[in-house]
Amino acid sequence: MTEQGVRWTADQVLALAPDAASRKAGGKLGTAGPWSEAGSGKEAVWGLCKGSGSRPYQTVVDLGGPAYKCSCPSRKFPCKHALGLLLLWAGDDGSVPAGAEPPDWAGQWLAGRRGRAEEKRAEAGGGAPAAADPEAARRRAERRAERVTAGATELERRLADLLRGGLASAEQAGYGLWEETAARMVDAQAPGLAARVRELGAIPGSGAGWPVRLLEECALLHLLDQGWLRRDRLPEPLAATVRSRIGLPAPADGPPERDRWLVLAQYDSADAKLTTRRIWLYGAASDRTRLVLSYGAGGRAPELSLPVGLALDAELSGYPGAGRSRAALGERFAAPAPAGFRPPGVTTAEAVARYGTALRADPWLESVPVTLERVVPVPDGERWQLADAERDSALPLTRSARSRPGLWRLLALSGGAPVTVFGECGHLGFTPLTAWPEGAREAVALC
């Protein structure tokens, strides 16, 4: 723990912003003008920000979270005041002196927050909280399993009907058919099946080659159904993967792994109801890459936000399922700090081999996290590749990666020279998420 903790960079602060408007508003507040009584110390930053009202807003950030509190009415996390305060602190121009003692209003919140964390830790030490009624829980789980089985059976019948009549007819049926089936899967309490079914509906309109993609996805859905219906005959790890793919909830009950976790990438994807934030972490000692998910409902930004390029000393616990690659963030022992390391990289051939190997444990896997060492972005007609600097092989970029501004940042960083790139490698290609230019230590986010 460093009391005089190294300050973050403006990029890292801006990466915490829930949306572009907040980034802009926060950028404007990142100057000394509206701030007074600002200070930092004890892994926290605080200050008073003059707004349009007569009373200034009280803003405080716990860097250990990071967690934010502000007396403004904004529902965004972090709000523009917290972002502005962090930017001011990152600018290190003397307006946020270090080593200060927090004023009462900030100290109370910090103490309360940290006290609760202590309690939680003590509780966890004292043994898992006893389930209210193990017998009732078991009955509930059984009832749910029955429903899922009924849903999977129905889905199998619908898939068989589809194949009997031909995929060509599915093109005419349109979304309606799939929406209705998806709703049935929601009723069957199998959200994983529902999501896959809904995605099937979009494939017939997705351009050339749709029958191939539709058959692939139908077949994998069939495989998942069959996996569920015969789960008692599967080895336990694969059965756990099937349960998690079906969408059954399970606690992150893996043993806690304490490490210095480097934040490799953070990005959001949103549908009408839910924003999903994916955060990739890499452990320096364990050499493992883990995925942490955070959700925001109803247009809100997910609460967890970690600055790319920094490392945090924390515990992660894996969820059940293949390789336990998804994890929950447990206790954090220190605020994120500059990392000074990065994951070792592989060649493009090793990257696809890694994806192939991972399919053994989870055949439904879309992609695996991979760091590519010494690759060059190369235009290939309308598409783009990442080519090994020393070999003649390359990975095509995914369609979504081609349309993101990150592609241009990657190309600018490379300038035709080799770079190290972290991203997701799968059957659709490679999606670059973070890059390190030759010789530089600092990560540049591409998403």
Place this chain on the structure above:
Amino acid sequence: MNGTSTDGNGASPAGFWEDLVTTALLGTDRRPPAHLAPGRPAPVALLDAAAEATVRRRAGLRPARAARRPERAPADPRPALPVAAARRLATLLADRAGGASGGGRRGSSPDLTELLPQWLAAANAHGYAAPAQTLPALLDAARGRTDLRPAALAFAGPRALWLARFNPDWRFALRSAPGGAALPEPGDAEAVHRLWQEGLFAERVALLGALRARTPALGRELLAGTWPAERAEDRLLFLDALRSGLSAADEPFLEKALGDRSRNVRAMAAELLSALPDSALAARMAVRASACVSLDRTGGAPVITVEAPHECDSGMERDGVVATPPAGRGERSWWLGQLVEAAPLGIWADRFGGRTAPQIVALPVADDWQGELHAAWCRAAVRQRDAGWARALLGSPAAPEAGGPGAVSLAERAKLLATLEPAERAEWVAGFIAAHGLSEAFQLLGVCGVPWAAPLGRAVVDALNIARDAGSYPWSFSGVMGLAERCLDPAEATRLQALLAVPDEREDAAPGAGGYWAEAFQRLVTTLRLRAAMADELTPAGTAGAPEHQPRATASEAGEHQPPPAGADSDLNSGSGSNSGSGSGSGSGEHQAPRPAS
């Protein structure tokens, strides 16, 4: 990526897969599947086989062959930005990216978008290289704002031009790069000749401009070589390019251009010649103008009398005089104006008995000719860049009729001011504001050097203070406020502290104005601090002693410590200075034409 090419079964897996897809597409009812596991219903057997094939295909993926790699971007030898400055740039560019939600009241925080031009000019003066990851945002910024383009492209450097080739949105960078990588060295005669003969119009204009900046004679000879074959519009713009590096050596060529087929080209040639006081055209105009204007001593006090020309002869027309006046103007006064405008100002001292310019301007003019005559002298002073005459025509800034004698408009006064030295210019405008307030000062402030000299800055702040006390709302002065945020010397921030408090509301004041003024001053002070911090961050560590409140001084100082590298980069830099006119970076100290800030 490619699938595996062989399979243990002997049958081609690709063929097998295609067969599955065809069956799936048509339906197993119509096309019963061949060689599938028996004992299961056909659709289920098909799904089983497809699942296996899909996972097998995905597990067996191999990398693709690499396409042809692009050549490497040229090295950028400029030093890297200091860390704090790189952060600042990220913030400035992030603000630009989110700029869609503008509008509404501006509040008390600075407008970062307006600071980007200054930041770029200062960074260019230091000769820093742009961080690679900022290049896309810089190119987007340059694409969106043409006024930003030269400075942004100069800062973005050679790697940005390399990058721009890959994205059609950034093609503009390849076209408009001032003195970009495409221009040959002036010494490379063959390459220069080839580009002049075969290049696109924009490239040829850029080439001519670059040559005129360094070897004016070479540029003129190149132009003379192809002159008769050029189209009229092109001739006009090429001729305009001769303005830079204009000298007596150009006179023969320009004299010939006076006989051009195009009237616009003739007028342009005449204008250029009249800017050369020793040219034959200037002498001819001097004779004509002298004949029209004389001193009448017959009465008590000497009076200037004007006898406007009675006709516009072919000689006058050949010398660029336009015969037909615009609607509503008498033709004789129209001709007179053109003659006086094109005559060297030096002739008037002789004509009026050795009087100086101020004395001549002070002479009474008979028969209402004063407006016409003084306006023509103003145009002549601007064209000939004659500070003495400009000073005389401007008069005292405190003069009651809102400045200068005669019919000198604000626009003309701004042009006259531009011929003065920056310090004198600032002093005159300061005097003007002290006497007349801010309501008419916007255009004049726009021609003052950045940062504003101390007397000018004080005058503006005092005038704003007076405006506040008069009880009006600050947005009546938003244009001047915006200029002040960008141009006021950051050292003034301390003097502004007293203005930040919300004053007690007075009876006669506009409701709530006090609070808005405090907010506006808050924004002004914050912006000034920010500019000081920006300048400070850009100062290399070794020269930290440079005072932060003199961004221009530190910029040029540091420029001497770290001269910009030779070759393409210095081309880019000089190009940005002369083309952008965006204020603090250019040597002339002129500020870009003012833009209202909100």
